[in-house]
Amino acid sequence: MDYMTQFTVWLTGNLQYVIISLTGLIFIALIVFININIKLGKLNRRYKKMMQGTDGTNLESILFQHIDTVKDATAKVAALEQETRRLDGRLKYCVQKMGIVRFNAFEDTGSDLSFAVALLDSNDDGVVFSSIYSRSESRVYAKPVSAGKSTYFLTDEEKKAIAEAREIFSKR
Secondary structure (H helix, E strand, O other): OOHHHHHHHHHHHOHHHHHHHHHHHHHHHHHHHHHHHHHHHHHHHHHHHHHEOOOOOEHHHHHHHHHHHHHHHHHHHHHHHHHHHHHHHHHOOOOOEEEEEEEOOOOOOOOOOEEEEEEEOOOOOEEEEEEEEOOOOEEEEEEEEEOOEOOOOOOHHHHHHHHHHHHHHHHO
């Protein structure tokens, strides 16, 4: 007897047990199918709820709005960076350093009413003002400064005012 015949004989002899086993397997498959459908329904409801925003808009439109907002913010940041670079360039030529020295120019005056003021930019270019005060008159002088030096003769007080301006700035 071959294997196929033996199997057929065994199957016909145990047909009721085979049918009961297959019915049980189908019932288990049905339970698994129902369970999967329940979970799929819950997942589908959660997905629909997630795709709805709080004000009725869906997640896709919220994401597109967010992307547009980010693009606008990026453009504004780029414009601000450009403006900052422009202002930094101009700031180099603005007065950034100042030094002041008060002194007594003449013996007959009682206090330090004379002064030298240095106003410099980031390149140490600018001007130094000197005011010489006496009882009978007062004079003011202005001398250009380039790279911390002047083509005009500088008094010790003017040199000290320039040095003070440069020193104060270097401490920042």
